[in-house]
Amino acid sequence: MLKAAVTALVAFMTLPTVVVIVVSFNPTAILSFPPSGFSFRWYENALTYPQFQRAALNSLWVTLGAVAVALPVGRRLRSPWSAASCACPPCGRRSSSRRSWFLAWRRASASSSSPPPSA
Numbered sequence: 001m002l003k004a005a006v007t008a009l010v011a012f013m014t015l016p017t018v019v020v021i022v023v024s025f026n027p028t029a030i031l032s033f034p035p036s037g038f039s040f041r042w043y044e045n046a047l048t049y050p051q052f053q054r055a056a057l058n059s060l061w062v063t064l065g066a067v068a069v070a071l072p073v074g075r076r077l078r079s080p081w082s083a084a085s086c087a088c089p090p091c092g093r094r095s096s097s098r099r100s101w102f103l104a105w106r107r108a109s110a111s112s113s114s115p116p117p118s119a
Contacts, residue, residue: 019033026032027039046052 023031023033023035024042025038025040026035027037027041
């Protein structure tokens, strides 16, 4: 049931894009489906349009700027325990993932916070 719902949702979201891509190769100025021929006319118009070229270049510069800022900031702010294999600080055990590190930390903190046995 869930698989069918996901498939239907993906088809519903993807189908309009597929139709637009197919129709974009239509050589006529009037929308017709199925296309009456095959042409790169609209792609040539878009790529030779000066405003489109300026907008594409601006997008490229903004992307490069965002990457130039995000990479060093992300590297600086990452957790010291985010490596694939790290030593778990509470117990010193080697861990292969964040989840196992978290579970080991919970076990270590639970055992250290429990009250001493009464005699």
